[in-house]
Amino acid sequence: MLTHIVFWKLKDHAEGADKATNLARAKALLESCAELVPGMLRFEVATAQPGHECTYDLVLYSQFEDAQALAAYQNHPDHVAIKPFIGAIRLERQCMDYTYPAP
Numbered sequence: 001m002l003t004h005i006v007f008w009k010l011k012d013h014a015e016g017a018d019k020a021t022n023l024a025r026a027k028a029l030l031e032s033c034a035e036l037v038p039g040m041l042r043f044e045v046a047t048a049q050p051g052h053e054c055t056y057d058l059v060l061y062s063q064f065e066d067a068q069a070l071a072a073y074q075n076h077p078d079h080v081a082i083k084p085f086i087g088a089i090r091l092e093r094q095c096m097d098y099t100y101p102a103p
Contacts, residue, residue: 001041002064002099007056009092015085022089023047023057029082030060036076039069056094070097 008026010019017025027045034043042063048054064070073079 002067002070002097004060004062004064004070004097005095006060007092007094008058008086008090009055010057010089011091014089019057026058026086026089029085030058033073033076033079033082036078037069037072039065040073041065056092 010022010026012019014022027047030045034040034045040062042061044061046059046061048057062073064073
């Protein structure tokens with residue numbers, strides 16, 4: 001099993017909207033990508049809790065059967081279509097993929 005985690009920190013203002021508006025739109029767009037491909041086992045999208053000092057605003061936690069399933073997700077047209085918007089509103093992005101237990 002391969003775990004794929006991505007964190008985004010958003011700009012205060014981008015694409016003609018404030019951070020809160022863009023955060024809600026980005027979350028909805030990511031959630032629309034759940035169950036896109038066979039081999040996607042888990043797909044969670046969450047925003048930072050209000051009142052907590054957080055480094056990032058949005059997180060995607062997902063698990064795939066294998067690297068091929070992750071690649072199919074990353075290259076799926078619906079996922080590719082949301083990348084320009086998220087790229088335009090993000091200030092920072094961090095990603096980590098890992099297998100557990102390690103092979």
